[in-house]
Amino acid sequence: MSKARLLSGMQPTGVLHLGNLEGALRNWVQLQDQYDSYFCIVDWHALTTLAERTEEIPHNVREVAIDYIAAGLDPEKCAIFVQSHVKEHAELHLLFSMITPLGWLERVPTYKEKRENLQLESVSYGLLGYPVLQAADILVYKAQVVPVGEDQLPHLELTREVARRFNYLYGEVFPEPQALLTPAARVPGLDGRKMSKSYNNAIYLSDDAQTVTQKVKQAFTDPQKVRKNDPGHPEGCVVFALHQIYSKDDAATIETECRAGQRGCVDCKMQLAGNLNTALDPLRQRRQELLAKAGELERILREGAEKARAVAQETMKEVRAAMHLE
Numbered sequence: 001m002s003k004a005r006l007l008s009g010m011q012p013t014g015v016l017h018l019g020n021l022e023g024a025l026r027n028w029v030q031l032q033d034q035y036d037s038y039f040c041i042v043d044w045h046a047l048t049t050l051a052e053r054t055e056e057i058p059h060n061v062r063e064v065a066i067d068y069i070a071a072g073l074d075p076e077k078c079a080i081f082v083q084s085h086v087k088e089h090a091e092l093h094l095l096f097s098m099i100t101p102l103g104w105l106e107r108v109p110t111y112k113e114k115r116e117n118l119q120l121e122s123v124s125y126g127l128l129g130y131p132v133l134q135a136a137d138i139l140v141y142k143a144q145v146v147p148v149g150e151d152q153l154p155h156l157e158l159t160r161e162v163a164r165r166f167n168y169l170y171g172e173v174f175p176e177p178q179a180l181l182t183p184a185a186r187v188p189g190l191d192g193r194k195m196s197k198s199y200n201n202a203i204y205l206s207d208d209a210q211t212v213t214q215k216v217k218q219a220f221t222d223p224q225k226v227r228k229n230d231p232g233h234p235e236g237c238v239v240f241a242l243h244q245i246y247s248k249d250d251a252a253t254i255e256t257e258c259r260a261g262q263r264g265c266v267d268c269k270m271q272l273a274g275n276l277n278t279a280l281d282p283l284r285q286r287r288q289e290l291l292a293k294a295g296e297l298e299r300i301l302r303e304g305a306e307k308a309r310a311v312a313q314e315t316m317k318e319v320r321a322a323m324h325l326e
């Protein structure tokens with residue numbers, strides 16, 4: 001029996017952080033054996049923030065690709081590729097844009113949030129259509145599963161709506177893809193908000209050990225715990241949230257000690273920094289190995305795009321036939 005298909009992607013708006021790793025990438029590494037897997041670097045999506053600084057994109061694309069592989073994606077098992085290398089995504093996006101009501105897009109929470117944060121008089125057409133392009137990314141491979149963090153669930157819902165509408169209008173072509181979440185579907189940043197490149201609250205996979213330790217020292221903890229012996233409230237503490245990922249076996253003890261006022265925040269942070277660095281060390285090493293092989297990354301991305309394109313072209317033949325566009 002052939003394997004079910006999986007697609008996911010990340011924007012090359014910068015280098016990847018712990019939220020990207022624990023919310024999605026770790027899952028990808030686990031799932032690559034089980035599914036026919038496609039992992040995209042969505043450079044067209046990144047234009048919604050980098051349209052005036054496109055010169056930054058090639059460097060970011062490289063860094064994201066390196067992070068994917070350093071985290072454990074194996075190009076022998078899955079396709080790793082750049083969205084703009086497979087033009088079929090753009091064609092399907094255009095066709096979907098004709099059947100997607102504006103009202104659906106105006107309701108998408110990420111759009112509403114961005115529009116408010118940017119405080120622009122008028123946002124770009126591309127920003128509103130962002131989830132339509134994402135639907136095309138997923139459906140051009142007829143992917144059944146999409147491993148992502150919690151913030152992507154509204155986009156997945158829209159993808160299913162687009163698939164249903166297409167199938168209703170032109171006949172059954174697309175599956176309705178399902179999201180796959182990790183246990184850490186929303187990793188907090190150093191300030192307690194969602195970890196994000198745009199909030200300046202992130203620990204990056206490419207940060208060296210000293211930077212990681214420095215950042216952990218600045219993380220927000222329980223504001224009511226002022227002295228070492230004050231009882232703490234781990235539920236609202238960033239350091240504890242990260243301990244639950246990186247100090248799993250000790251998390252119960254950490255929680256008990258914190259509540260009982262038997263553990264100070266400084267020691268607690270040092271323990272976390274140590275465990276985080278231990279977890280990131282193998283990634284740092286693989287990153288160095290990859291950088292030492294000239295041309296390797298380019299080869300991986302070229303071959304990934306070829307594999308992806310073959311599937312995308314088959315889907316587009318079906319789509320054009322269904323829509324009488326041959």
Ligand code: TYM
Pocket residue numbers: 007008009010011012019020021022023024042045133134137138146147148149150151152155184185186187188189194195196
């Ligand atoms: P992006 O680039 O913002 O994020 C990439 C992945 O990382 C997850 N993530 C998090 N998970 C947990 N905690 C966090 N703090 C955190 N921050 C980010 C995201 O949920 C995501 O899984 N729209 C997508 C990119 C995209 C895509 C696709 C994804 C374009 N086409 C097709 C899947 C399928 C995005 O902006 O991800």
